[in-house]
């Protein structure tokens with residue numbers, strides 16, 4: 001049986017642990033809160049995030065990172081993106097030699113504009129051939145309910161992507177493989193920003209023309225930056241791009257879309273943050289993605305305007321009409 005450590009007992013860390021256990025692996029989750037770890041061990045349930053959903057017997061939990069990592073062939077990282085660097089600094093010494101790291105996170109670091117795989121490489125010194133990412137239309141609750149879904153496992157070393165693919169293939173979860181780590185990560189992080197934007201349109205009471213226009217132009221913006229950075233534009237047409245974008249922008253389960261909806265209804269960022277414990281990555285990554293685009297001379301109006309609304313500099317309504325007022329241009333530009 002393969003031993004897998006999962007760092008992060010939130011929604012996706014827990015749901016992905018269930019996938020890994022369904023695939024026949026022995027999973028130990030590291031969680032910060034003792035009561036969450038105790039409920040997983042004693043009741044086979046993450047009472048905080050998925051009350052009522054039974055976790056397989058192959059999933060255990062601990063608050064001790066060394067215990068979670070002991071003997072693990074793979075270590076999955078699933079904490080909020082902006083906390084990864086600090087957390088990983090504490091975990092790096094307990095990671096077994098030759099471990100393969102798998103990032104589930106969809107964000108870009110503020111200040112450095114680094115993707116999560118880049119932060120992992122920097123903090124651990126592990127090469128890209130042992131760092132994989134999993135990204136796709138995978139709303140955690142639907143995955144935990146074993147509703148059929150597909151995803152992408154990306155690693156620059158295809159053999160490793162293949163190993164991770166086998167690690168998480170179950171009767172309800174179908175992973176495809178890719179070597180385009182950059183495209184997959186950027187697709188996942190950018191769609192969160194676009195979902196915040198779409199949520200604002202929903203909150204303002206606008207209909208499907210508005211949301212479809214934002215989704216489509218948001219995807220064009222993502223592909224533009226991805227291509228400039230060296231990704232394969234076709235990755236953005238796949239599960240980690242279009243697939244995830246559609247799922248997140250259309251689902252009331254999405255935290256990012258919900259965050260935007262509340263902005264559209266007139267709540268401030270501070271009020272929304274105070275109203276939930278769950279992370280909406282797009283509300284942070286809008287700033288880092290905009291910085292990344294600006295540094296590479298790429299036009300990124302969605303990231304730029306979402307950031308301005310999140311900061312309270314303009315209203316959601318002003319953002320919507322600012323998009324329409326932009327200079328006309330060719331659709332391919």
Ligand SMILES: NC(=O)C1=CN([C@@H]2O[C@H](COP(=O)(O)OP(=O)(O)OC[C@H]3O[C@@H](n4cnc5c(N)ncnc54)[C@H](O)[C@@H]3O)[C@@H](O)[C@H]2O)C=CC1
Nearest residue numbers: 009010011012013078079083104105106138139140278279
């Ligand atoms: N929830 C979903 O449907 C999906 C989420 N993701 C991504 O997975 C990553 C993790 O998100 P979720 O599990 O959904 O978030 P969550 O908000 O459900 O859980 C985050 C977990 O991290 C913990 N945490 C918060 N701050 C922390 C800190 N400073 N140090 C250590 N732990 C901390 C929380 O206690 C919680 O256990 C994000 O990057 C998200 O974009 C990706 C695919 C699906």
Ligand SMILES: O=C(CO)COP(=O)(O)O
Nearest residue numbers: 136137138139254255256
């Ligand atoms: O990444 C996700 C689905 O693939 C989850 O989206 P939210 O973080 O917006 O809930």
